[in-house]
Amino acid sequence: MDLDALRKEIDSIDQELLERLNKRVQLAQKVGHYKLERGMEVYVPSREEEVFGKLTANNQGPLPAEAVRAIYREIISAAISLEKPLKVAYLGPEATYTHQAALKNFGSSIPFTPMNSVPDVFTSVCRGDADYGVVPVENSTQGTVISTLDMLVESELTIVAQIYLKISHCLISQSPLEKIKSVHSKDNALGQCRQWLARMLPGVELVDSASTAASVEYAAKNPEAAAIASRIAAELYKVPIVEENVMDKTDNVTRFLVIGRTPTPLLGEGRDKTSLAFSLHDEAGSLLKALTPFSSRGINLCKIESRPSRRKAWDYYFYVDIIGHQDEPHVKEALEELEGICPVLKLLGSYPNSGL
Numbered sequence: 223m224d225l226d227a228l229r230k231e232i233d234s235i236d237q238e239l240l241e242r243l244n245k246r247v248q249l250a251q252k253v254g255h256y257k258l259e260r261g262m263e264v265y266v267p268s269r270e271e272e273v274f275g276k277l278t279a280n281n282q283g284p285l286p287a288e289a290v291r292a293i294y295r296e297i298i299s300a301a302i303s304l305e306k307p308l309k310v311a312y313l314g315p316e317a318t319y320t321h322q323a324a325l326k327n328f329g330s331s332i333p334f335t336p337m338n339s340v341p342d343v344f345t346s347v348c349r350g351d352a353d354y355g356v357v358p359v360e361n362s363t364q365g366t367v368i369s370t371l372d373m374l375v376e377s378e379l380t381i382v383a384q385i386y387l388k389i390s391h392c393l394i395s396q397s398p399l400e401k402i403k404s405v406h407s408k409d410n411a412l413g414q415c416r417q418w419l420a421r422m423l424p425g426v427e428l429v430d431s432a433s434t435a436a437s438v439e440y441a442a443k444n445p446e447a448a449a450i451a452s453r454i455a456a457e458l459y460k461v462p463i464v465e466e467n468v469m470d471k472t473d474n475v476t477r478f479l480v481i482g483r484t485p486t487p488l489l490g491e492g493r494d495k496t497s498l499a500f501s502l503h504d505e506a507g508s509l510l511k512a513l514t515p516f517s518s519r520g521i522n523l524c525k526i527e528s529r530p531s532r533r534k535a536w537d538y539y540f541y542v543d544i545i546g547h548q549d550e551p552h553v554k555e556a557l558e559e560l561e562g563i564c565p566v567l568k569l570l571g572s573y574p575n576s577g578l
């Protein structure tokens with residue numbers, strides 16, 4: 223085999239690819255002008271999903287589907303940044319899992335701004351300081367991020383996309399296991415490692431922090447403290463990893479939401495999800511009545527949970543995710559019917575049911 227000849231061929235393909243990529247980006251810029259002139263959003267998650275879907279369906283290999291998606295994520299990220307400089311706020315500081323989710327969704331050409339709390343992310347998008355926000359919403363082991371659900375009902379923003387991220391926690395500290403006096407992390411992350419902590423560090427104080435990355439910053443300054451966070455956070459804040467994979471379940475996944483001001487257009491073919499919240503009258507059968515508009519139309523419910531409404535004691539909001547888009551006639555009809563049944567109904571957004 224002639225190594226030089228193979229490399230020459232690679233160089234020539236790279237040149238071709240680069241020319242084609244620049245051509246592609248120029249077309250995206252034209253689309254960008256069209257959208258900006260009409261006040262349309264530049265970032266369109268449903269169109270991106272269509273692009274990813276076509277590419278992975280037509281992919282002949284040997285590139286695996288995830289690699290095709292990752293490559294195109296970066297191409298589209300660069301295209302968007304040439305259409306309009308987008309600003310994305312996320313639950314920071316740098317190197318939180320939310321930061322990693324933001325990168326997975328928007329690619330590395332988009333500038334990200336860390337915020338101190340979930341409500342601050344919402345405020346930043348509401349005020350127009352950021353175009354989009356990224357927040358965690360639920361973890362497969364530990365459940366809901368309450369502040370996100372509360373903010374979704376309170377704010378006028380809409381969910382425009384979702385992101386799933388595999389979460390592998392590390393115990394991070396300057397001290398070995400036997401010298402650790404306290405373990406710090408976000409409450410949801412501590413919960414994901416509860417059994418491991420009870421087994422390996424019984425009796426050690428567990429302290430809630432604003433974020434996983436903030437707990438590593440704390441462990442950098444306090445030698446007897448440990449943090450639970452990602453490998454990336456340990457590397458960024460230069461604190462040693464004492465133990466990897468300290469979460470109780472290895473298939474530990476967190477779902478994040480991208481929030482924005484304008485709804486995402488329909489993708490279709492059962493590939494959309496809609497999130498909503500409603501309250502009920504205090505009477506027998508009211509939950510059954512509220513779910514019938516969906517079941518009678520064959521609309522699949524993929525999540526339901528309840529939280530205190532904060533309006534009055536023992537009044538609840540039910541958070542429901544359904545398969546379908548609010549612009550589809552059968553979903554629209556179900557929502558209209560539901561409006562007549564529930565004292566409060568709030569649509570939280572329709573968006574592509576993807577992001578894996």
Ligand SMILES: C=C(O[C@@H]1C=C(C(=O)O)C=C[C@H]1O)C(=O)O
Binds near residue numbers: 249251253254302
């Ligand atoms: C070019 C567009 O704008 C953005 C860039 C896309 C792309 O590069 O394929 C796809 C969707 C949008 O987020 C578009 O809307 O088609």
